[in-house]
Amino acid sequence: MLDLSGLDLEEIATALADQTDYEHRWLINPQTGDVVFWTSDTGIDGQTPVDLDDLDLICIDPLPSYIWYQDMADFAERVSDDRTGRRLARAIEGKGAFRRFKDELHQEHPHLLPAWHAFRDARAQRRAVDWLVDNSLIDGDAATRFVDDHPDPNVP
Secondary structure: OOOOOOOOHHHHHHHHHHOOOOOOOEEEOOOOOEEEEOOOOOEOOOOOOOHHOOOOOEEOOOOOOHHHHHHHHHHHHOOOOOHHHHHHHHHOOOOOOHHHHHHHHHHHOOOHHHHHHHHHHHHHHHHHHHHHOOOOOOOOHHHHHHHHHHOOOOEE
């Protein structure tokens, strides 16, 4: 088992959110917890192509986008100003929700950006911890302590 305190949860969360393509992958070393980036043409060292099956690393497959979408919906619901919350909720309706949500925050409600980043990051780190448990890389007790110590931050 890996020690949770020595893991880069932000990097694992980034890998879990990476929806771009399968020409690259994020991998974790189950012995050290080091996260590496692999591409089909440059491998993990940036120079030498290597087949994923030849590596003793675990792929960090991205989570479905609807999981990340729920963060935006939950944030909009928790905003204390009803008008702002409704605008954010409307922004995430239909295709292009992620871009519109970001645009709405940046252009109309920049004062909420720190709260959004804290909210999004807290959830992403808890998902990283859940992923580590699901892949038997950390024990459940450490995960429970982390989740208990890192609740969703308050939304203004």
